Amino acid sequence: MKQDFVLPSDTYLLNHSVGRPLKSAESHFKQSYLSPWQDSGREPWQAWLAIITEFQQALGRLFNSSPMQFCPQVNLSSGLTKLIMALPELNENSVVLMSAQDFPSMGFAMQKALPDGATIRYIPENEDITQVDVWQQYLTADIDLVFVSQAYSNTGQLAPIYDIVKLAKANHTLSIIDVAQSAGVIPLNLNELDADFMIGSSVKWLCGGPGAAYLWLNSKHIERLAPKDVGWFSHENPFEFDIHHFAYHDSALKFWGGTPSVAPYAFASHSIDYFSKLGDKLREHNQGLIDLLIQHLGEQVVSPHDRNRHSGTVIIKPQIGVEAALTKCEQARISIDSRVHGLRVSPHIYNDENDILKLLAVLK
Template sequence: MKKHSTQYKNYKKDFILTNANYLLNHSVGRPLKDTETIFTNKFFEPWSSSLDEPWNQWLPVIDHFTNELAQLFNAKKEEFCPQINLSSGLTKILQSFEENQNKKMVVLMSEVDFPGMGFVLQKALPIHSKIRFIPSNEDVTDYTVWEKYLTDEIDMVFISHAYSNTGQLSPIDNVLSLARSKNILSILDVAQSVGIVPINLEALEPDFMIGSSVKWLCGGPGSAYLWVNSKRLPYCKPRDVGWFSHENPFEFDIHDFRYKDTAMRFWGGTPSIAPYVIAAHSINYFNQIGIKKIRQHNQMLIEKVSGEFDVEFVSPREEAKRGGTMILDFKNNQERILSRLKENNISVDVRSQGIRISPHIYNDEADMSHLIEVIKTTKF
């Protein structure tokens, strides 16, 4: 793999890193240094200084947000709708299947999916629907596993692109292609992959997608989104609506509701603006760099660590099967190593599979060398 270029070091200066070796990007990405200024100019200043209501200055923020998403995912801006979080977006999608409300749907997902997504499916699907799980001991990076479980009985499949607790990356190209061939609805969850793995929605063609900005996109909480394939949109009749779901929000005729002809029919009532000021700015920043470049940098840093810990490196070795997170498992020495990492201002966390480590564009080889040195000098 290519040697690290000094140009990557320049990205550190753009982020607030508080003198820490921050490797928790699978959880919350770090803010850009100019975020506060952007927030003041785009949100607080219109609110505090204008003698008129600030909506004419606030609402363009949403256009900026959806425009940046369209560039990020190679999709149409009209196919995106802001959401407060993934659970809200998934609930709205599931409740929009008007033709399926009385159908006993069979839905496939994995036991290693984020539990919150399973909770939504259990409560928001039509009554008497059934969820089938790919067992946690199956390898979700292997297409033949999906092929085995994606039978003709399945009505809908929920697919996580990346799994933060295992570092795995699912083969979404092939899984989505198989789902289309069987007329199975697909919902793609990109929360753990967006911003670190290139995603081309025009090529992938899921029916729906949900994602957020809080992790690799460094956009903070509250700036999630859903995406609806244009071919699927005419059949979506959201039930959780509000005046901004209306074709003309300012018509104000209580007797006449008409859905917007875009994914914004999923929007709802008076919108939140503040989170999208931050997220639109940070997504623009990463769009300028390019996700492919960020991915190459991330994988190079992971390779540097994987070469030092053969047995302990439990996330996938193959880059095509690995997300942006590596997992190291030190068994009985885990707590001691975690304590030493914390003492040395190295920010990581731990789950059932081991210690989670996620380097971003603002991390460099020196950060990885620091991590390796602290671990290796810890007496087991």
């Protein structure tokens, strides 16, 4: 599948940050977004809104859910803020559970969106969040909302989200799943998971670029929630143009807001559609290449070695040291990065065994 993507001459293993674009993305963007604008004398909004419908439909195929349960968002932080402010269950006495390993932006958004007096309780960084019993220990009866990242960017760990959602339901605790680091590479069936909410983006494994995030609502919540951050595209009929009448859209689009951005979704819908057709092929390919790293590096791979406990990213603490390894990788034109625990390496569908062997030669 290398031929389908725009690949650099470097060995690119930075897919936890930004996935590579499809070669067909440019022509699709011109046809779906630019052509209705450039080649017609009519206003392009109807054609542009069809892009959003395609985006929802592609997400529905990828995650096995109704397209109408997805709402476009500019980023995860915005989507999370809108959602938290719309939950009537949350008040000054509420307790929210997160992990100290969650992406900081999620913590920032949560802190500011919660009602004054509400408490965020963090699972300490040293806890192994791949283990169900750890979540069981912290997901106590007084937790009103649990926020879970399916995959953690700094450790390559994978949370047991199906078990966590079951624990949350038993406690009557609302659940939000963050799939920013897992969408595309870790298969997820939303109908089976039955979480309350999900937020995600398209920039990483889905290769859809920035600006095309999304919010998913369990169907049982759509009618009852009344978001405060609204605009004319949150309306059941955006083109009614009656300032005295507002009625929420009857789908997740009630969380949409004002005049929407469209261009990012033209790229993303095309890319998500591509990956929705792969099934679990990306996961199997990714794991095969990670297994090769583990086979050669052993305990230098500090992420879990169990496939059920690590994401599409592995963290490597090389014997030569992180800074030395980064320098040598740069000299060898291998694109990776590092965080507190070591090097981050993420092989995609367009990476192959030769890419991994090249990295191993440098690290050894």
